[in-house]
Amino acid sequence: MTNQEKQTVAERIRTSFESLTHTERLLANSMLDNYPISCLSSITAVASAAQVSTPTVVRMAKKLGFKGFPDFQAAIHNEIEEQISSPVTKFKRWNKAGSDTHILNRFADKAIENLNQSLAQIDPDEFDKVSAMISSDKHSLHIVGGRITSSLADYFFNHLQVIRSNVYRLGANPSRWPHYLLNMGENDILIAFDVRRYEHNLLTFAKIAHSRGVKIILFTDQWGSPAGQYAQHVFNLRIEAPSAWDSSVACLMVLEALLASIQTETWETTEARMNELETLFDETKLFKKFSG
Amino acid sequence: MTNQEKQTVAERIRTSFESLTHTERLLANSMLDNYPISCLSSITAVASAAQVSTPTVVRMAKKLGFKGFPDFQAAIHNEIEEQISSPVTKFKRWNKAGSDTHILNRFADKAIENLNQSLAQIDPDEFDKVSAMISSDKHSLHIVGGRITSSLADYFFNHLQVIRSNVYRLGANPSRWPHYLLNMGENDILIAFDVRRYEHNLLTFAKIAHSRGVKIILFTDQWGSPAGQYAQHVFNLRIEAPSAWDSSVACLMVLEALLASIQTETWETTEARMNELETLFDETKLFKKFSG
């Protein structure tokens, strides 16, 4: 029985074919003929399609080891699910015909590919180490991004700021970066973002920070920012897109996954911080000034 | 009607999404969630999966133009037949067995699901219309985001700023938003971001902008910001994540796809702008000040 349950319904029919009666074989052939669609509608329809009576259908279902027709049909449904529920497959199948031509679909295809390839390159252990590093409040965090990546840096910063204390965002203007260096030492972590075209001042900054003992976590693209040589942990994320611009989707996803992980590690303290934040928002009605 | 019959059921749902009630949207999301398998079982099962009552299912089926639930389901069956009977490449599930345990994989799974589901709800024609709207330099663009979405707004703004002129970013402080309204009229477009928890001042702002004839394009989550009532185009993007935080991955992808589309439409003028920008960077060595 357990063995039987692992077979597809089609296989069960073929296996049991010898033991089926004449009329049941008619039904079996009809079912296999356009499997599994032929099995989707009601018992009445299935029966008449095979030109047999409904009791024949029930009897065969039971012979195949099902409790009844609904049970049989549920198995068919599960098979269909298995067959077409893979995310990528689903996407391919259920978007309009000719979907490959529309930029939205081309982009999505590429984005998913980027995600897969980026993930394949990430060592879960390293991910966990980074998560632990960022979670530990023994270190101050400094976040720096370039032209393209500043929004990502912002995003990460905004969330981390809620999760823990001592998170700093380096401004957009590199000429002021040296000032930040004054406060950075061996116990500090620099989270840097740098994708092509790599920014020279970031390289220099990383070099100096490294020489001061700052631990660097770098988010870069598949080719790797030169700043990687000074970094303790490097995430190489795919950014290719059918566009004149690169895609940050994979990077964002990893950042969000990191946030989820960090959040979990620090939940004890974070929960209180989040509640406090809610209270602050409510009390000051910071976001109500404009309401009529 | 004849036109409608050529759409897939998923497309019909997507097209009618705006006209659906709150509970019906729950159902629609549940159906699209694991489409089309989610629609295969009985009306009772479909209803309880979406946690709505069976009459709601019937009502929605009728709203979508079907005679009743059986008619609706027959359409699904036909679709499956169309899709499954043509030999399509079968994709393996990209993630290994047992991978479900690490947060990174769980997150990736969900992210891809979000992408698929978000895409399933986007009408390519509407996407193209929005792309055309943003591409046209007859309109000024104003971009506004909330607490959570400000980074996305920034990201979109940064890129659009390169692509075209007359793009403005509303500041983070809502109390200054009324000032911007002075410059906004019938020829202007407001690109707004609002996900849960929806921000009341944004709603008010959208209302006033709408009353001044401003066209609004809204990026929101699957439940829909209330500001949607004033918007000409609404993108409902999935944000669920195995995390205390929501995920912006799907939203970012659509933004990037839009940028790619806009970029293509405006390439003539954009090319010049980009070259000019490169020159500016080089000449001023804005980004070299810090180099050793």
Next chain:
DNA sequence: TTTTTTCTGTTAGAATATTTTCAGAGCTAA
């Protein structure tokens, strides 16, 4: 606030699907 409208689930019963029963048809073997 009060009124009106819209929405949504409960209920009941009609429609349909599924299963059981059973009689007769067809086959086989003596």
Next chain:
DNA sequence: TTAGCTCTGAAAATATTCTAACAGAAAAAA
């Protein structure tokens, strides 16, 4: 041929699904 058997579908019985009507809840408008 005929007794004994299996097989099959008609029809009844049962279970389930589906729909219509309604009333209370929620939301919108006045």
